[in-house]
Amino acid sequence: MSKDVVNKENIIKTAYADVHKFGQNGEFEKALKAVNRVLGVASDDPTALHCKVVCLIQVSKFDEAPKFIEKNKLNLPFEKAYCEYRLNQPSKSLATIDSCDISPLPINMKELRAQVLYRLEQFEESLDLYKDLMKNTSDDYDDERKTNFSAVVSNVKEEIPNLPEDTYEMCFNSSCSLSSKNKFSEAEKKLKLSEKLCREILEEDGATEEEIIEEITVIKVQQAYCMQMQGKVKEPSIIYSECLKNKPKDPVLIAVASNNSVVLNKDQNLFDSKKKIRSAMAETCEHKLTLKQKKSIALNNCLLALFSGSSEQTLQLCNKFVQQYPDSDFEGVLIKSSQLSKDKKFKEAVDHLEKFAASHKDKALATKFAIIQLLLLQGNRKDAVEVLNSLGEAKYKPGVVSALVTLYLGLDNKPAASGVLKSAVDWYKKEASNDSGDLSDMWRQAAEFHLRGGEAETAAKSLEELLKIKPNDVKVLAQLVIAYAQFNAKKAQEISKRLPALETLTTASEIDALEAANWVMSIKAAKKSASAKAEQSPGTPGSDLQKKKNKSRRKRKGKMPKNYNSEVAPDPERWLPRYERSGYRKKRDRRAKDVIKGSQGMSTAATNQFDMSKVQNQTAVKNSPVPEPVQTNPGPRQQHRKGGHKKKKGGRF
Template identity: 70%
Template sequence: MSKDTNPKEAQIKSAYADVNKYGNNREYDKAIKAVNRILGVAPDDQTALHCKVVCLVQLSKFEEAHKFIEKNRLTSLIFEKSYCEYRLNRQQQALKTIDDGIVQPLPPNLKELRTQILYRLERYEECLDSYKDIIKNTSDEYEDERRTNLSAVAANLAVDKNKDVPDVTEDTYEQYFNSACIQSNRQKYLEAERKLRTSEKLCRDFLEEEGASEEEILEELDVIRVQLAYCLQLQGKVKEASTIYAECLRHKPKDPALVAVASNNAVVINKDQNVFDSKKKIRAAMAEACEPKLTSRQKQVIALNNCLLALFTNASDQVQQLSQKLSQNYPQMEFEALLIRCSQLAKDKKHKEAIDQLQKFAALHKSHEFVTKFAIIQLQLLQGNRKDAIETLLSLGEAKYKPGIVSALVSLYLGTDNKPAASALLKSAVDWYKQNNVSSGDLSDMWRQAAEFHLRGGASETAASSLEELLKLKPNDMKVLAQLVIAYAQFNPKRALEISRKLPKLETLTTASEIDALEAANWVMSTKAAKKSASAKIEPSPSTPLVEKKSKNRKRKGKLPKNYNAEVPPDPERWLPKYERTGFRKKRGGGRTKDVIKGSQGMATGAADQYDMSNRANLSKNSPVTPVYQEPTPGPRQQHRKGGHKKKKGGRF
């Protein structure tokens, strides 16, 4: 048996063979053990050190891999070190590692990693230029992935309307998705919806061809469907969007960013309803795992919605804390945080404290002064302090002549019974617009209100100048022309006569039928009666066919008795009581019959003879000329019998 002259080299060679075998089989745990055997014999072996770093990265042990690189000072492993920092969400540090590296120019792998880091740092313009350069100078099997990433960069750039977005290809479902995101960021939600539905169909078809499971397909489709729900929500289709969010969250997606977006948007739909569900969802959106996956804009919106939810739940202390945190983390949201804080103070009836905070903010931030003063006015009006609200509006300088502000000031002046001040304001507004020739949209409503106000107040000259301005905007408005004639007639009759010639003649305004209807109408009658008579007066033309109106009330046929015979005539005495009929026979022993008078109770016999019309001899000269009125005796069918009719059980009345 030959003796091995160098057992150390043999051990290393055997260990490398194991590393190669385990690496090809993706058994990285076993590969690390084999590398450790090499390092136990040769601790400075650079190849073994590199192999161990690669194995740790493949096992997603990025923190351990980064510490191993730092400990062994592996300065040549720039890509591995920067990739670990990228995966640990240390984007600035990863970019610095690449830029400070000794490798220049950058190889393709470092260039692509640097571009991806720029994307995470939201430096989209630099990222776009870098992707364009990579696509131009590289040709391999990853070209579709690079174009997809390029379209994702373009989608984020589309948030700013002032930035140009390059045209993106639409070959794969990912590219269709990114193209839809561009459209939604440009607020073209209908077009975005169409592209997302196409992306959804392509995604399912592609994954089914690849043999993916239904769970994997749903996981990929949920990303598209949440974006679709967002587009539907902004189109006002809230119920459909809410259903999609709930369905996607029910699938428990693994992507924390997807959970955050769906939860946040569901909270927005809930508003001040279903608060318990909203609290649960906002906690899911603000989970620590979601933060590295979200853009700064998304995190900012979620933080703002968290403050608004606290405001809806009237949690005063929480509102103050969250709004302070919002303004600290996102200085651009300082004004929104202040408004939320002041809204809660107003709810707590602390109007003065809220006004003081707004006034301090307005003094420090001149760019927000205009909007802040309107918030102050709102609080002053909630206090019922109209005078202070008027002073705040007047402090806006020349902005007080804007139509909406003029209207608000006039309303406040009239509310405080200060008509002269309202009139003076309208006059100064008219003069200001004339002197400065400022065109601020459609001012017709303001001129009209000013003219009508001054006409009622007797200031005809000011009213006429307002109507002249209104006539410039609406030259064909006959109502304005008529009002102008009325205004000039009060102080300048000649001018009124000149303008009145522009009015149309009466014959052109009315037709002969309308004049006839007005003349035929009785002015004493009600409006409905006058309309009825006027419409009856107008005759149809000879060519118009006459249509008979059918009566809406249908006559019902009377019910006949069961034994009715049409051939036998009815009994003429059928309505008389039995005792008055001809064939009535008196009972035996009936007693007095002559003196019996049938009629109402209490009637005397003499009175009966007097009013018995069958005996004409009783009508003598002694009869009264005008008989005393007596109520007619009710017939036997109208008199109520004792006991009445008993109601049969289950029968009709």
């Protein structure tokens, strides 16, 4: 054996030993270098080629691995399909799996196919594969398999036996299944348990607080969604804000939290909503969101444009939405017609809806209701009535009958309103089935309408139908007696026998109170008189009580003033204020200095001396028994200092 061959074998042997060691330690970058050493001396070694593909996958080089497989023409369908799956090419991955000649498929290929089908939202097929795997497979990956199985179940309406919820992933998937069935309160409880288990398990595994928060945020966002669907606003808004503030690594989580925040904002905080909707529609989320999620985000973007008042943008987005999601084109058409009506283009909006109704027979009924709404916004009641009458058998639905009656009454056409109710009564008597729902309200309203209009026979028909639904309703029986009494006295007498006896409906005290009450009086006065009669003792005659009542109700004579003289006419100005009366004299201004007492040029002292009014006042004060007040020296409070009292340090002021 030559020296070169020995060296080659030693290199291969040493390199494979390194590959094995690095693979066991999870150091796949180093393992890749060791594989390259093998390929350096043996480029066609199938084991080394396979090892290199595995190493490329382990270091997440999913774009390089398929190229390497094709270049070397390797038959590795599982590895190729897995790379395509990770590159968000599920259709390509499914085609690769289905094209391989292996039959039956090994376990790893089956599990990959089930995951690919789940990503393609073919949940029924994915569920069948997982059922087969769980039935025929048992290994170390049972927990992960159950988790994936529960995730598929949450998207299927089929009832599946309860799975053990011993992990937080199982609890989370179980809550998603409940929320898909609109059981949001139960789902919220499951999510709280999931959050608790998640924290406990991750703390046991030695995860950091950041890693725990990253994992719990997914659960919290789903919890906020359940709260939001129950009509709560404050708590979900806080959770979404915290999630976006923490900047999670999962782009799907950012998209969901952003979109749900936009929904909470509605037509408020439009600037904030525009920023968040851009985050929800980022390219990084495109391949990871489900079709339902992408559709909801695109629809919310159209609504946001409508709220923003940007007409051109709204119309463009609606057209794009209809092209991308033809199965949900009705929502896009409605938003577009709403924008046209906001722009006062009512005719164009109605034409747009009529065109859609003509081409989509399955959605024609809902579209016609939208047309009616637009016509009513214009005040066009006649055309709205015509559209309602063109609904065929749907016009006999209780809501449509009510709308027609209201519109006819608005047009002051009572005979037409009566005709609508008559035709509805006749139709339901002939065509109605057990699936018609509760029609008691419609029968009652029709009967009352015809009774008010004097059409007793038609009212009786409605009341008979209502009596079938509520056979023990005393009010219906009484109304039926009143209706038959107007045209068939014998029938009225027969039905009246079905009414309960008066004694069973009222007690003796209620009858006495009813007889004593005056129907002209108010309810309060009637109750008062009834209670007064009840309080009266048996020995007191009723006449005395009536006399007392009459006496208490007697009008009293008003009091006159003490000096009143009936012969003298009262003062006509007696109700006017004093200053407005004709004999009122204004007081002289004491500050006026135009009055001079004494001779001209006299001093002030002399003026006071010869001012006889002051002299008289002084003598009057001296002779008065009232003591003269003594004026004190003005203290600090009377001096009105600007600075007030200054407090000295350590003493009193």
